Amino acid sequence: xxxxxxxxxxxxxxxxxxxAQLESVGGGARFREDAWDRPGGGGGKTRIMRGDSVFxxxxxxxxxxxxxxxxxxxxxxxxxxxxxxxxxxxxVIHPANPHVPTVHANFRFFELYDDxxxxxxxxxxxxxxxxxxxxxxEDVVHFHRTLKQAADAFGPEYYPMYKRECDKYFFNTHRNxxxxxxxxxxxxxxxxxxxxxxxWLDFTKAMGNAFLPAYIPxxxxxxxxxxxxxxREWQQIRRGRYVEFNLIHDRGTLFGxxxxxxxxxxxxxxxxxxxxxxxxHPELGSEEALLLEALKPRDWINNPL
Amino acid sequence: xxxxxxxxxxxxxxxxxxxAQLESVGGGARFREDAWDRPGGGGGKTRIMRGDSVFxxxxxxxxxxxxxxxxxxxxxxxxxxxxxxxxxxxxVIHPANPHVPTVHANFRFFELYDDxxxxxxxxxxxxxxxxxxxxxxEDVVHFHRTLKQAADAFGPEYYPMYKRECDKYFFNTHRNxxxxxxxxxxxxxxxxxxxxxxxWLDFTKAMGNAFLPAYIPxxxxxxxxxxxxxxREWQQIRRGRYVEFNLIHDRGTLFGxxxxxxxxxxxxxxxxxxxxxxxxHPELGSEEALLLEALKPRDWINNPL
Numbered sequence: 001x002x003x004x005x006x007x008x009x010x011x012x013x014x015x016x017x018x019x020a021q022l023e024s025v026g027g028g029a030r031f032r033e034d035a036w037d038r039p040g041g042g043g044g045k046t047r048i049m050r051g052d053s054v055f056x057x058x059x060x061x062x063x064x065x066x067x068x069x070x071x072x073x074x075x076x077x078x079x080x081x082x083x084x085x086x087x088x089x090x091x092v093i094h095p096a097n098p099h100v101p102t103v104h105a106n107f108r109f110f111e112l113y114d115d116x117x118x119x120x121x122x123x124x125x126x127x128x129x130x131x132x133x134x135x136x137x138e139d140v141v142h143f144h145r146t147l148k149q150a151a152d153a154f155g156p157e158y159y160p161m162y163k164r165e166c167d168k169y170f171f172n173t174h175r176n177x178x179x180x181x182x183x184x185x186x187x188x189x190x191x192x193x194x195x196x197x198x199x200w201l202d203f204t205k206a207m208g209n210a211f212l213p214a215y216i217p218x219x220x221x222x223x224x225x226x227x228x229x230x231x232r233e234w235q236q237i238r239r240g241r242y243v244e245f246n247l248i249h250d251r252g253t254l255f256g257x258x259x260x261x262x263x264x265x266x267x268x269x270x271x272x273x274x275x276x277x278x279x280x281h282p283e284l285g286s287e288e289a290l291l292l293e294a295l296k297p298r299d300w301i302n303n304p305l
Numbered sequence: 306x307x308x309x310x311x312x313x314x315x316x317x318x319x320x321x322x323x324x325a326q327l328e329s330v331g332g333g334a335r336f337r338e339d340a341w342d343r344p345g346g347g348g349g350k351t352r353i354m355r356g357d358s359v360f361x362x363x364x365x366x367x368x369x370x371x372x373x374x375x376x377x378x379x380x381x382x383x384x385x386x387x388x389x390x391x392x393x394x395x396x397v398i399h400p401a402n403p404h405v406p407t408v409h410a411n412f413r414f415f416e417l418y419d420d421x422x423x424x425x426x427x428x429x430x431x432x433x434x435x436x437x438x439x440x441x442x443e444d445v446v447h448f449h450r451t452l453k454q455a456a457d458a459f460g461p462e463y464y465p466m467y468k469r470e471c472d473k474y475f476f477n478t479h480r481n482x483x484x485x486x487x488x489x490x491x492x493x494x495x496x497x498x499x500x501x502x503x504x505w506l507d508f509t510k511a512m513g514n515a516f517l518p519a520y521i522p523x524x525x526x527x528x529x530x531x532x533x534x535x536x537r538e539w540q541q542i543r544r545g546r547y548v549e550f551n552l553i554h555d556r557g558t559l560f561g562x563x564x565x566x567x568x569x570x571x572x573x574x575x576x577x578x579x580x581x582x583x584x585x586h587p588e589l590g591s592e593e594a595l596l597l598e599a600l601k602p603r604d605w606i607n608n609p610l
Binding site: 236 | 339351353362364479541545548552553562568569573575578580581583584
């Protein structure tokens with residue numbers, strides 16, 4: 001099986017697994033699927049959950065597309081070839097309870113072809129990151145430790161490197177504030193002298209497989225926690241920051257919007273409700289102020305807050 | 306009095322007038338003022354209203370700033386001079402009742418100086434535009450007619466020209482949908498053979514003065530209208546589109562975010578609550594579907610929907 005076939009099969013299996021597990025810890029709602037075709041070639045399966053008592057809003061999407069790269073994409077990638085194949089899984093889950101963090105993950109593969117259809121370049125990308133509304137050391141450490149464990153099987157250098165990339169990427173420059181407590185983020189993983197395509201295929205699959213064990217225990221631990229209306233408002237304010245990041249800074253979102261991507265699949269990442277209060281600052285010493293401290297990047301394994 | 310002094314005085318008077326009138330038709334809440342200094346020179350007066358029974362969230366801001374243009378701004382304006390002065394008033398009002406439209410207006414002046422401090426260039430910009438959640442012919446026609454009347458005093462060409470600019474500018478390209486029903490939008494109004502600086506000063510003041518008579522009667526007419534929880538949700542969905550426009554497309558917002566503007570004053574334009582529902586479409590023949598029809602630009606004076 002080619003790398004491309006293997007990864008395509010993988011993301012669909014992962015989509016099934018993730019949806020099934022989320023449904024099993026959720027409040028009873030099911031994902032509904034919206035299958036769509038891309039005019040230029042390929043399509044996707046958008047799976048949406050809404051109004052569940054555990055998961056207020058979530059999407060777990062796959063897409064498998066191919067065709068000719070638009071010039072803006074060739075320019076962005078710095079390539080001259082125009083025949084491409086891309087597939088990936090992308091998910092964002094916004095729980096109802098403010099004590100359960102929002103989570104985002106994405107695993108993708110890209111391949112370019114010459115005029116005869118022979119592959120000339122390919123790479124993997126992806127990552128998982130956590131956005132809590134209230135800080136729980138146990139949860140953040142568990143999330144990072146699970147990702148580290150998966151990455152460490154491939155070498156000790158990957159987790160620290162991709163953890164740093166994640167902190168750098170999910171940053172609201174205009175607020176001088178990270179979106180969440182990070183995780184890992186990687187892109188353009190390509191074969192070189194010491195690592196072939198199968199190495200990166202296996203690495204990306206391993207990171208994909210780490211998503212459920214990294215996130216599900218946190219949901220199980222917190223989903224029944226009591227919360228107040230004020231805590232729900234704080235969650236909505238923080239979801240405003242999530243919207244700001246996705247609409248102002250996120251490369252994938254902006255690129256999708258500018259290249260006529262399927263808008264509803266792209267913007268499924270946005271929360272059900274977001275709130276903006278003028279010049280809002282949590283009280284000194286409050287749980288909300290503690291969250292802001294936790295948004296400052298740190299070594300969560302050896303030196304948690 | 307110089308043009309600059311005259312317009313600076315004007316925007317502060319207009320800020321007072323607008324806040325007073327909004328308070329008088331509102332539910333009893335008052336604007337609170339937040340005065341701020343700009344490190345590079347000048348400052349502003351941000352006035353915020355929140356939680357009023359008529360006006361859920363609103364801001365009426367003035368700023369008067371001067372100093373050295375950052376290179377990114379010189380580039381954007383295509384100028385080499387770096388000493389500048391800018392002042393303006395900017396407002397966004399998000400009413401509580403879904404039958405009362407959101408409104409935005411902005412009137413501004415910009416001046417550039419040579420090394421000796423002599424003015425070498427100056428221009429005005431601004432506009433007003435309306436974003437209803439439910440279509441009411443009477444309101445939209447009144448809004449446009451009031452702006453047209455103010456513009457027509459200066460010549461018949463201005464309203465049609467700046468109305469077109471407004472439709473073009475407040476457009477969510479990624480949704481293929483206008484933000485609202487428009488109004489007028491103008492920029493770089495400069496003296497030429499037939500129109501001196503005082504002409505544009507008077508024009509901009511006249512458009513500023515037209516704001517209250519264009520908007521207040523709509524608020525008075527609709528503020529007591531009954532509404533349902535479903536209509537409130539529709540308002541929040543449409544406010545999601547407002548957020549999308551401001552964060553993805555609005556030049557002023559993006560520019561402010563990229564040049565270290567005062568973030569809370571820039572983002573006061575965002576609504577208290579915005580909602581995103583996956584692939585939401587109003588029912589055929591519903592009041593919500595009618596609104597989407599009204600978002601298609603048309604000649605509101607001679608051929609209203």
